[in-house]
Amino acid sequence: MAVSSEHPTVLVVEDEPAQREVLYYNLQAEGFEVVTAADGDEALLLVEEEAPDIIVLDWMLPGISGIEICRQLKTRSETRGIPVIMLSARSEEVDRVRGLETGADDYVIKPYSVLELMARVRNQLRRVRPATVGQRLQYDDIVLDAETHRVTRGDHPLKLGPTEFRLLTTFMEKPGRVWSREQLLDRVWGRDIYVDSRTVDVHIGRLRKALCQHGGDDPLRTVRGAGYALG
Amino acid sequence: MAVSSEHPTVLVVEDEPAQREVLYYNLQAEGFEVVTAADGDEALLLVEEEAPDIIVLDWMLPGISGIEICRQLKTRSETRGIPVIMLSARSEEVDRVRGLETGADDYVIKPYSVLELMARVRNQLRRVRPATVGQRLQYDDIVLDAETHRVTRGDHPLKLGPTEFRLLTTFMEKPGRVWSREQLLDRVWGRDIYVDSRTVDVHIGRLRKALCQHGGDDPLRTVRGAGYALG
DNA sequence: CGTTCCTGTGACAAGGACGTAACATCTGTA
DNA sequence: TACAGATGTTACGTCCTTGTCACAGGAACG
Numbered sequence: 001m002a003v004s005s006e007h008p009t010v011l012v013v014e015d016e017p018a019q020r021e022v023l024y025y026n027l028q029a030e031g032f033e034v035v036t037a038a039d040g041d042e043a044l045l046l047v048e049e050e051a052p053d054i055i056v057l058d059w060m061l062p063g064i065s066g067i068e069i070c071r072q073l074k075t076r077s078e079t080r081g082i083p084v085i086m087l088s089a090r091s092e093e094v095d096r097v098r099g100l101e102t103g104a105d106d107y108v109i110k111p112y113s114v115l116e117l118m119a120r121v122r123n124q125l126r127r128v129r130p131a132t133v134g135q136r137l138q139y140d141d142i143v144l145d146a147e148t149h150r151v152t153r154g155d156h157p158l159k160l161g162p163t164e165f166r167l168l169t170t171f172m173e174k175p176g177r178v179w180s181r182e183q184l185l186d187r188v189w190g191r192d193i194y195v196d197s198r199t200v201d202v203h204i205g206r207l208r209k210a211l212c213q214h215g216g217d218d219p220l221r222t223v224r225g226a227g228y229a230l231g
Numbered sequence: 232m233a234v235s236s237e238h239p240t241v242l243v244v245e246d247e248p249a250q251r252e253v254l255y256y257n258l259q260a261e262g263f264e265v266v267t268a269a270d271g272d273e274a275l276l277l278v279e280e281e282a283p284d285i286i287v288l289d290w291m292l293p294g295i296s297g298i299e300i301c302r303q304l305k306t307r308s309e310t311r312g313i314p315v316i317m318l319s320a321r322s323e324e325v326d327r328v329r330g331l332e333t334g335a336d337d338y339v340i341k342p343y344s345v346l347e348l349m350a351r352v353r354n355q356l357r358r359v360r361p362a363t364v365g366q367r368l369q370y371d372d373i374v375l376d377a378e379t380h381r382v383t384r385g386d387h388p389l390k391l392g393p394t395e396f397r398l399l400t401t402f403m404e405k406p407g408r409v410w411s412r413e414q415l416l417d418r419v420w421g422r423d424i425y426v427d428s429r430t431v432d433v434h435i436g437r438l439r440k441a442l443c444q445h446g447g448d449d450p451l452r453t454v455r456g457a458g459y460a461l462g
Numbered sequence: 463c464g465t466t467c468c469t470g471t472g473a474c475a476a477g478g479a480c481g482t483a484a485c486a487t488c489t490g491t492a
Numbered sequence: 493t494a495c496a497g498a499t500g501t502t503a504c505g506t507c508c509t510t511g512t513c514a515c516a517g518g519a520a521c522g
Contacts, residue, residue, distance in 0.1 A: 120256075122256055122257070147407070147408050147409065148408060149409045149454045149457055149460070150407075161455070161456075161509060161510085162455055162456030162457065162509075163509080163510075195510090195511065195512090196511070196512065196513095198469090198512080199510080199511055199512075201468095201469065201470070201471090202510085202511075202512085203510085204469095204470090205469095205470060205471060206510095208470095209471095222468095222470090224468070224469080224519070224520085225467095225520095392498055392499085393499095394498080426499090426500065426501090427500070427501065427502090429480090429500095429501080429502085430499080430500055430501070432479095432480065432481070433481090433500075434500095435480095435481090436480095436481060436482060437499095439481095453479095453480070453481090455479065455480080455508075456478095456479075456509085
């Protein structure tokens with residue numbers, strides 16, 4: 001799960017553009033990273049690529065229905081833990097039971113109050129996200145404290161620049177996961193920044209050097225043709 | 232007053248369950264302790280029991296009205312210091328004057344923006360807490376007495392201006408934590424004030440000079456690309 | 463073994479972030 | 493009004509960070 005301690009990522013799946021806009025705007029205003037999908041296929045793709053922290057899912061969708069997406073997500077172990085909030089129009093209310101049966105974690109009826117939806121999103125996030133106070137990430141002997149922006153490796157404080165810090169944060173949020181260069185550019189550099197993807201390589205190198213500045217093995221793994229991973 | 236320097240307690244008085252939920256979620260998400268009351272009697276009881284740091288009070292309530300509760304609180308000396316933020320529907324707006332007359336410290340009209348309400352809650356707390364908390368904050372050899380507004384470093388009294396004092400207070404409430412320039416502007420300057428974020432840098436410089444006016448290391452840490460921290 | 467593609471890394475120029483002095487305002491006070 | 497203290501803004505210098513390139517080393521593959 002892509003838990004950026006600062007900005008959890010929300011995936012909004014909604015085919016109606018106006019609705020999508022509203023959700024996008026409000027969620028972003030609340031400080032979330034937001035990605036949107038207009039149909040089921042795009043949604044499933046983005047779940048892979050973006051590893052969102054939570055999904056807001058419209059019931060009625062062209063192609064694969066919301067309920068089907070939800071079922072698929074909840075059967076796969078990698079995605080089972082991502083909370084899903086279902087949206088449905090009042091007339092579909094009868095299906096509420098079925099919605100929750102498929103594993104949706106919460107259920108909101110249109111027309112919904114934006115405030116209420118925000119509250120429910122936060123609620124689900126709070127329920128699911130590591131309850132660790134002060135957001136401390138750990139992998140092996142590497143400890144990253146998001147609040148103080150400090151990183152240590154076996155008692156030695158590490159000195160690393162802003163970009164390396166963000167890179168390492170991303171890796172430590174999900175140790176073992178392989179991130180493509182594009183995904184890293186998205187998360188670490190920002191969605192609409194253009195930089196050469198080789199730049200990632202250079203920064204990986206810098207991060208490696210920083211992590212080993214007091215000795216120890218290189219914990220970063222290069223996955224040829226795919227990207228990089230921690231451990 | 233229930234002074235936990237980490238988590239101030241907010242009492243929410245609101246009869247409408249959905250509204251109460253929204254407030255509860257949002258305030259809790261912001262890190263407050265929250266207690267809720269559905270009517271006036273419960274509210275007055277909880278004020279005794281929980282000694283909240285601030286009260287968010289709906290105007291329309293079954294039984295004792297919000298305005299009456301506010302009047303009662305503001306006449307008793309034990310509770311006079313607790314800030315009250317009134318909520319009222321637009322149609323009741325005409326009563327704004329009367330609301331403030333009874334001693335409410337701020338006034339928000341429904342439908343309100345959650346962000347705005349949070350800002351106002353924080354504003355009121357910031358206004359009152361430093362004075363009431365009367366705590367002595369300490370970090371290393373630096374001692375800050377909120378009540379007397381005095382700061383010493385290893386027996387030497389330090390001379391610093393109001394802004395530097397507030398800055399230092401913020402840092403000392405959570406040593407080590409990195410504050411972004413925007414967060415500092417929020418807390419130290421106030422939410423709706425517009426000042427250039429570089430101004431923070433200048434005041435950090437002034438605070439540094441003040442802290443070292445009798446020698447000693449600079450305890451403030453610059454975190455490039457992120458902000459500043461104490462220690 | 464040779465070719466081709468992918469990755470690691472040193473060098474470097476450009477840009478950005480930060481520290482600070484100087485200046486103009488503003489406020490309260492005598 | 494004159495004055496002192498405090499504040500916000502600007503400008504400029506310095507240092508750090510960063511993106512890109514070029515080239516070398518290696519892996520996959522026939």
